[in-house]
Amino acid sequence: xxxxxxxxxxxxxxxxxxxxxxxxxxxxxxxxxxxxxxxxxxxxxxxxxxxxxxxxxxxxxxxxxxxxxxxxxxxxxxxxxxxxxxxxxxxxxxxxxxxxxxxxxxxxxxxxxxxxxxxxxxxxxxxxxxxxxxxxxxxxxxxxxxxxxxxxxxxxxxxxxxxxxxxxxxxxxxxxxxxxxxxxxxxxxxxxxxxxxxxxxxxxxxxxxxxxxxxxxxxxxxxxxxxxxxxxxxxxxxxxxxxxxxxxxxxxxxxxxxxxxxxxxxxxxxxxxxxxxx
Amino acid sequence: xxxxxxxxxxxxxxxxxxxxxxxxxxxxxxxxxxxxxxxxxxxxxxxxxxxxxxxxxxxxxxxxxxxxxxxxxxxxxxxxxxxxxxxxxxxxxxxxxxxxxxxxxxxxxxxxxxxxxxxxxxxxxxxxxxxxxxxxxxxxxxxxxxxxxxxxxxxxxxxxxxxxxxxxxxxxxxxxxxxxxxxxxxxxxxxxxxxxxxxxxxxxxxxxxxxxxxxxxxxxxxxxxxxxxxxxxxxxxxxxxxxxxxxxxxxxxxxxxxxxxxxxxxxxxxxxxxxxxxxxxxxxxxxxxxxxxxxxxxxxxxxxxxxxxxxxxxxxx
Amino acid sequence: xxxxxxxxxxxxxxxxxxxxxxxxxxxxxxxxxxxxxxxxxxxxxxxxxxxxxxxxxxxxxxxxxxxxxxxxxxxxxxxxxxxxxxxxxxxxxxxxxxxxxxxxxxxxxxxxxxxxxxxxxxxxxxxxxxxxxxxxxxxxxxxxxxxxxxxxxxxxxxxxxxxxxxxxxxxxxxxxxxxxxxxxxxxxxxxxxxxxxxxxxxxxxxxxxxxxxxxxxxxxxxxxxxxxxxxxxxxxxxxxxxxxxxxxxxxxxxxxxxxxxxxxxxxxxxxxxxxxxxxxxxxxxxxxxxxxxxxxxxxxxxxxxxxx
Numbered sequence: 001x002x003x004x005x006x007x008x009x010x011x012x013x014x015x016x017x018x019x020x021x022x023x024x025x026x027x028x029x030x031x032x033x034x035x036x037x038x039x040x041x042x043x044x045x046x047x048x049x050x051x052x053x054x055x056x057x058x059x060x061x062x063x064x065x066x067x068x069x070x071x072x073x074x075x076x077x078x079x080x081x082x083x084x085x086x087x088x089x090x091x092x093x094x095x096x097x098x099x100x101x102x103x104x105x106x107x108x109x110x111x112x113x114x115x116x117x118x119x120x121x122x123x124x125x126x127x128x129x130x131x132x133x134x135x136x137x138x139x140x141x142x143x144x145x146x147x148x149x150x151x152x153x154x155x156x157x158x159x160x161x162x163x164x165x166x167x168x169x170x171x172x173x174x175x176x177x178x179x180x181x182x183x184x185x186x187x188x189x190x191x192x193x194x195x196x197x198x199x200x201x202x203x204x205x206x207x208x209x210x211x212x213x214x215x216x217x218x219x220x221x222x223x224x225x226x227x228x229x230x231x232x233x234x235x236x237x238x239x240x241x242x243x244x245x246x247x248x249x250x251x252x253x254x255x256x257x258x259x260x261x262x263x264x265x266x267x268x269x270x271x272x273x274x275x276x277x278x
Numbered sequence: 279x280x281x282x283x284x285x286x287x288x289x290x291x292x293x294x295x296x297x298x299x300x301x302x303x304x305x306x307x308x309x310x311x312x313x314x315x316x317x318x319x320x321x322x323x324x325x326x327x328x329x330x331x332x333x334x335x336x337x338x339x340x341x342x343x344x345x346x347x348x349x350x351x352x353x354x355x356x357x358x359x360x361x362x363x364x365x366x367x368x369x370x371x372x373x374x375x376x377x378x379x380x381x382x383x384x385x386x387x388x389x390x391x392x393x394x395x396x397x398x399x400x401x402x403x404x405x406x407x408x409x410x411x412x413x414x415x416x417x418x419x420x421x422x423x424x425x426x427x428x429x430x431x432x433x434x435x436x437x438x439x440x441x442x443x444x445x446x447x448x449x450x451x452x453x454x455x456x457x458x459x460x461x462x463x464x465x466x467x468x469x470x471x472x473x474x475x476x477x478x479x480x481x482x483x484x485x486x487x488x489x490x491x492x493x494x495x496x497x498x499x500x501x502x503x504x505x506x507x508x509x510x511x512x513x514x515x516x517x518x519x520x521x522x523x524x525x526x527x528x529x530x531x532x533x534x535x536x537x538x539x540x541x542x543x544x545x546x547x548x549x550x551x552x553x554x555x556x557x558x559x560x561x562x563x564x565x566x567x568x569x570x571x572x573x574x575x576x577x578x579x580x581x582x583x584x585x586x587x588x589x590x591x592x593x594x595x
Numbered sequence: 596x597x598x599x600x601x602x603x604x605x606x607x608x609x610x611x612x613x614x615x616x617x618x619x620x621x622x623x624x625x626x627x628x629x630x631x632x633x634x635x636x637x638x639x640x641x642x643x644x645x646x647x648x649x650x651x652x653x654x655x656x657x658x659x660x661x662x663x664x665x666x667x668x669x670x671x672x673x674x675x676x677x678x679x680x681x682x683x684x685x686x687x688x689x690x691x692x693x694x695x696x697x698x699x700x701x702x703x704x705x706x707x708x709x710x711x712x713x714x715x716x717x718x719x720x721x722x723x724x725x726x727x728x729x730x731x732x733x734x735x736x737x738x739x740x741x742x743x744x745x746x747x748x749x750x751x752x753x754x755x756x757x758x759x760x761x762x763x764x765x766x767x768x769x770x771x772x773x774x775x776x777x778x779x780x781x782x783x784x785x786x787x788x789x790x791x792x793x794x795x796x797x798x799x800x801x802x803x804x805x806x807x808x809x810x811x812x813x814x815x816x817x818x819x820x821x822x823x824x825x826x827x828x829x830x831x832x833x834x835x836x837x838x839x840x841x842x843x844x845x846x847x848x849x850x851x852x853x854x855x856x857x858x859x860x861x862x863x864x865x866x867x868x869x870x871x872x873x874x875x876x877x878x879x880x881x882x883x884x885x886x887x888x889x890x891x892x893x894x895x896x897x898x899x900x901x902x903x
Contacts, residue, residue, distance in 0.1 A: 316770035316771065316772060316773075317770055430860045432860065433860075460636040460637055460797065461636070461797060461798075461799070461838065461841045461842065462636065462837055462838065462841045462854050462856055463636075463860075464841065464843075465840070465841035465843070465851055465852060465854045466854060466856070468843075468851045469851040469852075469853065469854075472850070472851055487770065487771065488771075488843070489771070489845040490800075490842070490843030490844055490845050491843055492845070493843070493844070493845040493846055493847040493848075493849070494843050494846075494847070494849060494850055494851050495850075495851060496847075513847045514847045514848060517845060517846070517847045518847075527772065528771060528772060529845065530775075531771045531772050531774065531775035532771060532775075532800070532845055533775075533778070533800045533801055533803065533804035534800060534844045534845065534846075535799070535800055535803040535804075535827055535842060535844065536803075536827070538804060540782075540804060540805070540807075540823075541782075541786075543779040543782065543783070544775040544778055544779055544804065545775065546772060546775035546776040546779055547772040547775070547776075548776070550740040550741075550742055550743075550770075550773065551770075
């Protein structure tokens with residue numbers, strides 16, 4: 001019974017993430033209107049479930065008359081781009097450090113541990129705010145800043161799993177077979193810790209998406225007029241009492257996407273964990 | 279004399295896999311009955327189904343499963359809990375999995391007695407110390423205050439045995455009790471078990487893969503293969519006159535110092551134990567057997583070599 | 596020609612504040628084509644010795660030479676061509692994500708001078724040699740039985756045609772019928788390929804069957820070394836005697852022997868002074884607790900016991 005629920009959760013997560021990825025990749029083909037085109041005559045149109053809706057704008061329009069559905073789909077694209085690229089940058093940093101520390105041990109490991117501790121003592125949001133505040137906001141800068149800040153979970157997991165795998169006999173056998181360190185790392189160690197890292201990656205994507213939304217909401221993330229969900233929420237807050245959908249729609253989307261990614265991550269952990277037991 | 283434990287046509291399935299397929303055996307009081315076989319042959323599952331400790335998705339069926347004449351199939355969970363650790367006790371291969379790491383040896387040992395026999399703490403502690411001394415532990419008073427992780431593997435297994443004896447069981451089931459131990463410690467523990475069994479008149483069901491252990495301690499042997507008891511006989515007779523090709527093969531596999539010249543190969547059984555479904559018919563050993571033919575694909579009759587010696591093979595002679 | 600020469604090897608590990616002496620001043624040599632069995636209880640240092648000989652661990656002090664060359668002077672490729680391992684647990688010794696043919700090909704690929712076609716052909720031959728069919732090449736380790744996995748491990752060890760194979764409890768995780776298959780295979784391969792084995796096991800009956808010479812280890816030291824026949828016929832060290840007594844041969848009616856050792860167990864972090872076996876020794880005398888026994892040479896071996 002519990003298994004059934006967990007499976008359902010994994011499936012729900014996979015479907016949500018699948019839809020989001022689809023929207024992100026095919027955003028230009030999916031949108032009914034240009035998400036940047038303003039039409040001040042059609043400001044704050046209501047979505048389809050409310051009386052007085054315009055059939056051309058399914059989810060209505062925002063305060064500048066831009067199609068809300070189009071902006072939402074482009075916002076999804078931005079969220080996914082941020083999530084994936086931040087996770088890639090931090091993954092490369094974290095996995096490299098973690099695997100090196102775990103595999104080499106000794107001094108190298110001491111340095112890696114020190115780096116992880118240092119990173120953990122930095123407040124992510126404050127540092128990100130400071131960097132963006134100093135250098136101005138741009139999407140590339142945001143990706144790099146978050147990527148440089150969110151690698152510690154990759155490093156911790158890569159380090160501990162590498163230490164476990166390093167002591168297994170098949171690594172000893174590869175050593176005796178005359179393999180180079182690089183071949184052992186790439187051919188024997190990395191593939192066997194990859195499943196754990198995939199799980200970390202999903203969690204990091206969710207975290208990066210939330211952080212981007214938070215920074216954009218504060219005006220220090222994605223610069224307008226880009227339709228980030230965080231920025232949409234920020235822009236909508238002045239109208240939330242008379243047109244609550246403008247804040248509810250991106251808010252719910254953000255919530256559902258992050259939930260979906262986390263469900264998928266949990267499911268992956270269970271599946272991959274169960275396999276490594278046998 | 280009636281049997282202490284009777285198992286008739288026991289069947290245990292896990293989904294599409296049949297772990298035990300119609301196994302029958304009986305343990306008489308004061309007898310050491312060895313259940314021998316390779317991994318996956320169903321010997322541990324047989325023991326666990328006697329104790330009703332099978333995992334939840336297992337299905338247990340039997341024509342008869344009785345302890346001292348009492349039908350275990352009809353017994354409620356609480357009735358079973360009353361028997362377990364009391365009149366019948368079990369020890370496992372890895373004592374660490376059955377000892378609670380958070381409690382001292384003493385508190386775990388006395389708890390059994392206090393629960394089943396409502397003994398006072400004082401009496402229970404005395405008995406625990408007595409039994410630790412009985413299983414050859416020096417300074418039992420000190421050991422009672424220690425935690426399981428402070429003991430070596432051999433000591434832990436002794437503690438497990440002492441704990442199993444707390445309530446004077448009539449039947450002791452030991453599942454590979456010495457497999458995780460060093461050879462010298464193994465000999466000590468087996469010697470201890472054999473001595474206790476003799477002195478206390480226990481019925482002992484000893485599960486092992488080691489024919490050396492079987493030869494040295496068993497009064498009777500049941501050989502299991504793919505969920506069936508393929509041969510059952512008094513120990514001396516089984517080793518002198520094994521009738522089932524699997525038993526014969528197993529005996530040839532074991533290197534015995536001084537018996538086989540070094541440059542000669544051991545007698546090996548080709549292949550591995552097959553996984554068998556619930557509706558498998560015929561002899562499960564036929565794929566690995568030198569004597570197999572078409573008739574082995576059909577139901578096999580049980581032959582008697584003597585009154586106490588039976589085997590499951592189409593070849594009567 | 597000496598295949599393996601270990602001279603005064605010593606290896607310690609730090610476990611917290613305690614120092615564990617795993618291998619303590621061990622010397623031993625194995626002639627080419629010989630099978631040296633190493634026996635002892637868990638924690639006696641026999642696996643550490645195997646790892647020292649394989650070059651997996653550096654020795655703290657002492658010399659190890661393989662085929663006449665110092666292990667420290669060999670590069671990884673040359674070492675791989677000389678000596679290979681077969682480990683105990685065939686579930687841990689194969690990369691769970693690699694196909695059988697890639698596992699067996701790994702030592703060839705690591706040499707970096709064989710062509711693809713060459714490698715495929717050699718791997719094919721090697722798999723057939725250890726009794727695995729062609730179709731096994733594409734399987735994953737999880738699709739194989741314990742015996743088949745150990746065959747894969749043996750194929751990987753022999754694919755470079757090394758002179759020496761270190762077998763660390765190669766059959767301990769296997770069922771008896773499969774153990775016999777693997778022991779026969781190892782014996783056959785040794786005969787055909789002229790291999791030298793360092794064969795580590797806790798099972799004396801197995802060692803008796805495969806080894807030409809046996810070394811008994813206790814708490815990091817070699818306490819007795821003899822040709823197999825001599826050791827089994829006339830063991831001198833009381834520990835060897837106890838080990839032999841605890842072998843349970845399948846002979847009914849003999850009962851379980853009294854090994855005669857107390858229940859104090861050896862602790863490699865706290866090695867007793869004098870003879871390290873004296874706290875468990877059934878015939879220990881007072882001087883055993885104070886005097887370290889010297890090696891008493893025998894015609895083909897030696898024993899470290901004051902009373903031998």
